[in-house]
Amino acid sequence: MTRNVLRPAFWRGLSGKVLVLTMLFVLAGEVLIFLPSIASFRLNWMENRLGLAEVAVMAAAASPGGEVPPEAARVLLNGTGAYAVTLTRNGLPQLKLNIPSPPLHEAVFDLRHQGAFMAVSDALSVMVSAPRTIAVGGTPLHLKGSYVEVVLHETMLKQDMLRHAGNVLIYSLMLSLTVAGLMFIALNRVFVRPVRHLTREMLRFAQNPENPASTIRQSGRLDEVGVAERELAAMQADLQSLLQQKSHLAALGLAVSKISHDLRNMLATAQIISGRLSDVDDPTVQKFAPKLIASLDRAIDFCAATLRFGKASEAPPRRERFDLRPLVEEALETAKLEAAAGMTLVNAVEPGVEIDADREALMRILINLARNAVAALAAMPQAQSLAKISISGWRGHQGVTIEIADTGPGFSQRAREHLFEPFQGSGRAGGTGLGLVIARELVEAHGGGIELVASGPAGTVFRLSIPDRSLS
């Protein structure tokens, strides 16, 4: 049985995400490199033109008389790709080469004052806008103290820049694919594969958690994955010992249930026989027979309660809507059988309150709580006339709330500490400590809850809520 959790779709899996993210990051890095790269390409290109212009100017200066014939000027300018070249010193024109009627320039770029950001934005604008006629000026390399200016058209610059940008783009793509590929392989090895191994091992354990051989096979790594593996191994070992303990307890519980069952039958026989003893006239027998019968009664009750609790789970409640008041009346009647004379048992449920519950289960809950109250009141030294048990109930928005209140002494310290714990909480002779546990199980099977609202010298109040079916 292999579930499909091991391999999610490639793009949803860690591998796919790693691949895409790496490519994006490398491309983002490439953009950061690309912008300064085209800016410096443009500046270099223009400096190059200035250098050529300088050579042309120097050649022209060498001509006799400083006068450059138009034919010679055309040849010299051809070499620089410019319309005109001007050499200035201290603001005064020294030499000028130009084709006949050169076009006017639309923008001037002085290479002596080029900021980094301006260079980037100028370079971008060359690439996206229509080419213009521009003038580029700067300090010549050899003619110190002078200023040389070239008037040229941007077409060639734009073409060269686009070619350069294309090369950078291809290079970036190749770089990002290579880096992404390498990162992919590396991360797959150090991260994705170990995580898959962990998942596989978890599944293997889940399929057979009780088998010691299904605990994780550790890779012995020293990194975080290794720590996770070790922690998982420790957790699996704990879980296994817990499971083992539970299955021992379950076996023990079964054995106890069987013993209780047979013991109850034997006790029932003993009870019938001891019932006959009451017919014997002997005063000693008359004195002890009722006590014997009472102890047998309690023993039988104990066995029956243990048997009930030993059942793996209660059957799901068979719910129906019915009038709560008569059921409370019935529960109080039963509890009254054990109540001492003088105790008052009050049914304070509002008439007409309907509850959505399993009759039998609710009866058991109420009898358990009412019997507890009776037992608590019976243990009070005070006048029994003050002893009172009252059950009230009302309907709220989502269901019914029931309160069982008594004027008893409240919970003992021990009973309070072990509230709702099986076999632990009993604070009275003959009690098994299962009543409240069973009551809570039954209430929770209805989707409701039970709580001890108050307990002290003034008495004890339990509140339970039973939500209606559609809302539970």
Ligand SMILES: Nc1ncnc2c1ncn2[C@@H]1O[C@H](COP(=O)(O)OP(=O)(O)OP(=O)(O)O)[C@@H](O)[C@H]1O
């Ligand atoms: N109304 C109450 N007033 C005071 N103490 C109570 C009250 N209800 C329960 N207790 C305490 O809580 C303990 C646990 O109650 P629980 O019903 O679980 O077990 P039990 O009554 O001892 O035995 P059984 O399983 O026969 O009901 C009781 O022994 C008692 O000490």
Ligand SMILES: [Mg+2]
């Ligand atoms: Mg009880």
